[in-house]
Amino acid sequence: xxxxxxxxxxxxxxxxxxxxxxxxxxxxxxxxxxxxxxxxxxxxxxxxxxxxxxxxxxxxxxxxxxxxxxxxxxxxxxxxxxxxxxxxxxxxxxxxxxxxxxxxxxxxxxxxxxxxxxxxxxxxxxxxxxxxxxxxxxxxxxxxxxxxxxxxxxxxxxxxxxxxxxxxxxxxxxxxxxxxxxxxxxxxxxxxxxxxxxxxxxxxxxxxxxxxxxxxxxxxxxxxxxxxxxxxxxxxxxxxxxxxxxxxxxxxxxxxxxxxxxxxxxxxxxxxxxxxxxxxxxxxxxxxxxxxxxxxxxxxxxxxxxxxxxxxxxxxxxxxxxxxxxxxxxxxxxxxxxxxxxxxxxxxxxxxxxxxxxxxxxxxxxxxxxxxxxxxxxxxxxxxxxxxxxxxxxxxxxxxxxxxxxxxxxxxxxxxxxxxxxxxxxxxxxxxxxxxxxxxxxxxxxxxxxxxxxxxxxxxxxxxxxxxxxxxxxxxxxxxxxxxxxxxxxxxxxxxxxxxxxxxxxxxxxxxxxxxxxxx
Amino acid sequence: xxxxxxxxxxxxxxxxxxxxxxxxxxxxxxxxxxxxxxxxxxxxxxxxxxxxxxxxxxxxxxxxxxxxxxxxxxxxxxxxxxxxxxxxxxxxxxxxxxxxxxxxxxxxxxxxxxxxxxxxxxxxxxxxxxxxxxxxxxxxxxxxxxxxxxxxxxxxxxxxxxxxxxxxxxxxxxxxxxxxxxxxxxxxxxxxxxxxxxxxxxxxxxxxxxxxxxxxxxxxxxxxxxxxxxxxxxxxxxxxxxxxxxxxxxxxxxxxxxxxxxxxxxxxxxxxxxxxxxxxxxxxxxxxxxxxxxxxxxxxxxxxxxxxxxxxxxxxxxxxxxxxxxxxxxxxxxx
Numbered sequence: 001x002x003x004x005x006x007x008x009x010x011x012x013x014x015x016x017x018x019x020x021x022x023x024x025x026x027x028x029x030x031x032x033x034x035x036x037x038x039x040x041x042x043x044x045x046x047x048x049x050x051x052x053x054x055x056x057x058x059x060x061x062x063x064x065x066x067x068x069x070x071x072x073x074x075x076x077x078x079x080x081x082x083x084x085x086x087x088x089x090x091x092x093x094x095x096x097x098x099x100x101x102x103x104x105x106x107x108x109x110x111x112x113x114x115x116x117x118x119x120x121x122x123x124x125x126x127x128x129x130x131x132x133x134x135x136x137x138x139x140x141x142x143x144x145x146x147x148x149x150x151x152x153x154x155x156x157x158x159x160x161x162x163x164x165x166x167x168x169x170x171x172x173x174x175x176x177x178x179x180x181x182x183x184x185x186x187x188x189x190x191x192x193x194x195x196x197x198x199x200x201x202x203x204x205x206x207x208x209x210x211x212x213x214x215x216x217x218x219x220x221x222x223x224x225x226x227x228x229x230x231x232x233x234x235x236x237x238x239x240x241x242x243x244x245x246x247x248x249x250x251x252x253x254x255x256x257x258x259x260x261x262x263x264x265x266x267x268x269x270x271x272x273x274x275x276x277x278x279x280x281x282x283x284x285x286x287x288x289x290x291x292x293x294x295x296x297x298x299x300x301x302x303x304x305x306x307x308x309x310x311x312x313x314x315x316x317x318x319x320x321x322x323x324x325x326x327x328x329x330x331x332x333x334x335x336x337x338x339x340x341x342x343x344x345x346x347x348x349x350x351x352x353x354x355x356x357x358x359x360x361x362x363x364x365x366x367x368x369x370x371x372x373x374x375x376x377x378x379x380x381x382x383x384x385x386x387x388x389x390x391x392x393x394x395x396x397x398x399x400x401x402x403x404x405x406x407x408x409x410x411x412x413x414x415x416x417x418x419x420x421x422x423x424x425x426x427x428x429x430x431x432x433x434x435x436x437x438x439x440x441x442x443x444x445x446x447x448x449x450x451x452x453x454x455x456x457x458x459x460x461x462x463x464x465x466x467x468x469x470x471x472x473x474x475x476x477x478x479x480x481x482x483x484x485x486x487x488x489x490x491x492x493x494x495x496x497x498x499x500x501x502x503x504x505x506x507x508x509x510x511x512x513x514x515x516x517x518x519x520x
Numbered sequence: 521x522x523x524x525x526x527x528x529x530x531x532x533x534x535x536x537x538x539x540x541x542x543x544x545x546x547x548x549x550x551x552x553x554x555x556x557x558x559x560x561x562x563x564x565x566x567x568x569x570x571x572x573x574x575x576x577x578x579x580x581x582x583x584x585x586x587x588x589x590x591x592x593x594x595x596x597x598x599x600x601x602x603x604x605x606x607x608x609x610x611x612x613x614x615x616x617x618x619x620x621x622x623x624x625x626x627x628x629x630x631x632x633x634x635x636x637x638x639x640x641x642x643x644x645x646x647x648x649x650x651x652x653x654x655x656x657x658x659x660x661x662x663x664x665x666x667x668x669x670x671x672x673x674x675x676x677x678x679x680x681x682x683x684x685x686x687x688x689x690x691x692x693x694x695x696x697x698x699x700x701x702x703x704x705x706x707x708x709x710x711x712x713x714x715x716x717x718x719x720x721x722x723x724x725x726x727x728x729x730x731x732x733x734x735x736x737x738x739x740x741x742x743x744x745x746x747x748x749x750x751x752x753x754x755x756x757x758x759x760x761x762x763x764x765x766x767x768x769x770x771x772x773x774x775x776x777x778x779x780x781x782x783x784x785x786x787x788x789x790x791x792x793x794x795x796x797x798x799x800x801x802x803x804x805x806x807x808x809x810x811x812x813x814x815x816x817x818x819x820x821x822x823x824x825x826x827x828x829x830x831x832x833x834x835x836x837x838x839x840x841x842x843x844x845x846x847x848x849x850x851x852x853x854x855x
Contacts, residue, residue, distance in 0.1 A: 106713060
């Protein structure tokens with residue numbers, strides 16, 4: 001670490017900041033996704049970067065990591081120009097990334113994972129690993145992250161928090177001077193998170209610069225000296241953490257009063273008919289005793305951190321994953337053998353988290369995709385010709401009703417549409433079926449604010465026509481704006497329930513973050 | 521979250537090859553008294569050497585989650601060329617020649633797999649037929665005989681141990697060193713576990729994969745030499761379907777077909793186990809037509825055990841969202 005400390009000292013003498021980013025711009029296919037981002041990171045400081053999904057956070061970080069070249073703008077480290085061509089050059093310049101998904105090899109030992117970039121040798125001409133030196137260096141690195149484990153231990157025996165510390169140790173082994181954390185706490189228990197926070201403080205004290213990206217604004221305010229807010233590719237805010245509250249941050253992230261983004265709630269109370277009735281749904285190790293109802297015309301949200309079991313719940317409901325016990329009923333009829341087919345037959349629809357992978361035929365046109373959902377109903381005789389004219393008519397009507405922006409509904413491949421329009425195609429597909437229960441998992445991920453508002457409106461319309469809607473989202477603001485009721489999940493259980501107008505962001509987050517006892 | 525019963529079944533599955541070996545030895549010892557003689561064990565080792573040597577190369581390929589179906593064809597090509605055109609070479613030169621031809625054969629596989637990105641299964645299936653066809657064409661489908669120096673190697677030994685066993689032992693020791701002590705060996709495991717991650721970590725994935733297929737071909741050539749020296753001649757059936765006992769030996773020894781798990785020591789052990797069964801059947805005067813059935817049953821059991829072990833491991837490592845009350849935390853049992 002001495003080299004980092006020395007260089008930090010020399011840098012302070014020179015007066016240039018550790019990292020300076022100026023006027024960063026990036027366009028994809030003529031669409032500008034980053035419209036001038038500038039900030040500085042001083043040695044020994046932490047910079048928080050926040051913003052909704054699609055706000056330009058990952059694009060900015062990919063540019064810093066050398067994965068994307070910027071269309072315009074400059075970067076400098078210690079006042080020297082910095083323009084990495086790939087992530088290797090970024091690493092050489094002293095920038096280390098701790099990604100949400102860790103890059104460790106489970107079948108190798110801790111020491112091997114730490115030494116993988118350059119195994120130490122004893123004799124230069126013989127490619128034999130100097131295991132003693134490798135082990136000693138690993139032990140030293142483990143000490144620096146306060147991890148009391150044998151360097152010979154295989155990584156597959158480590159808990160998630162320990163793996164993260166090994167990843168940080170790996171960053172330190174490369175003598176990193178800037179460490180970027182991308183959503184580091186999502187898979188950690190509270191004790192592990194505390195340990196991570198203490199380590200971040202230590203890194204700062206040693207003169208390293210930290211960039212901390214997180215959706216948990218409380219953590220950002222606690223750890224960081226400055227906070228940069230991005231929205232739609234623009235830097236809308238950059239100020240000391242001491243001068244802001246989470247309320248301010250949310251407002252600058254959204255950029256408008258919440259009410260404008262979301263459709264008005266229907267004045268009428270939800271109907272008294274149950275659309276979805278879930279009782280005692282349990283799968284050991286995944287979810288425990290889930291019991292809840294969604295009424296017809298009601299929008300119910302599921303909040304929870306990553307790994308709380310929210311997406312797993314949706315998969316189990318739709319028959320994609322098994323459950324040991326419990327029942328799921330649609331419109332009062334219990335679905336006996338849950339499978340996606342049986343669930344669809346019962347009137348359930350599921351918009352998956354991964355619309356590109358699961359929901360769409362990317363090379364096909366809009367109409368073909370929309371018609372897909374109807375084929376199962378129409379096929380009384382597999383050999384009979386399809387009523388193509390009728391299919392086309394219904395599909396174009398559905399496509400019009402969701403306002404898909406495409407210049408040719410038949411020929412333009414869905415692949416070339418924007419994320420928001422792709423999502424509308426999936427929505428149109430399910431709208432044609434008029435489902436009794438509609439489950440949406442992260443419906444607005446990676447979609448710009450304008451399209452988001454339209455999608456919220458469509459979901460509300462669907463509810464008003466009598467569908468029971470279940471929305472799963474990692475963005476609490478979205479749930480606050482669109483849901484009539486919010487269930488909060490943590491460690492596979494429903495731990496709290498909130499009903500509009502008593503939806504409270506802080507209370508929902510508090511409930512979501514409660515950790516399971518003994519989880520460390 | 522490992523319960524004691526799954527831990528126990530894992531332990532059994534992990535030591536399955538050893539248990540299987542003990543069971544086979546005990547069974548044959550009871551049925552055929554001559555089985556336990558020292559000379560018989562020496563025979564088993566000598567006869568298993570060629571499969572064991574090829575299985576070492578195959579193990580490295582399997583660690584990468586690849587496969588090489590063409591090893592038997594490579595053996596035949598090497599033997600045909602050596603027997604037809606270089607009959608009078610001294611044994612070490614013949615060994616070097618056949619090994620070099622094997623390396624070339626492996627390099628052709630690697631060129632298509634790494635250079636053109638074609639699936640290893642397809643490439644090596646094609647070179648299997650091309651190789652056999654080429655050897656048949658060169659030999660005009662006639663039997664090819666080994667030269668006298670090569671024959672002498674097949675029958676000779678040093679310190680009472682056959683040259684074949686010496687070769688096998690040296691290959692095993694070198695391979696163990698490569699596997700455990702060199703960056704290349706550790707890269708094999710990293711690439712097998714997560715190819716994309718390995719690329720991101722700066723491991724020269726393409727170079728490692730290329731080298732591994734070349735190495736597999738090289739060892740197929742060496743195994744071909746050992747086999748050629750023992751049977752003295754290569755007919756159209758030489759090395760035929762050799763890929764099956766070779767892959768079976770690796771799998772029996774605990775190497776996963778899905779990459780990243782296993783090692784060369786187990787594969788050599790697996791090759792010896794297969795030869796032991798064959799030897800026992802001979803001593804029992806079993807109907808020769810039964811051999812394939814028994815061998816395939818053993819291979820089937822090995823693959824079954826491997827898939828069971830993989831399934832149990834997958835279940836144990838599946839991401840758990842909640843800790844069920846009453847079940848110990850994984851860490852407390854793991855350390």
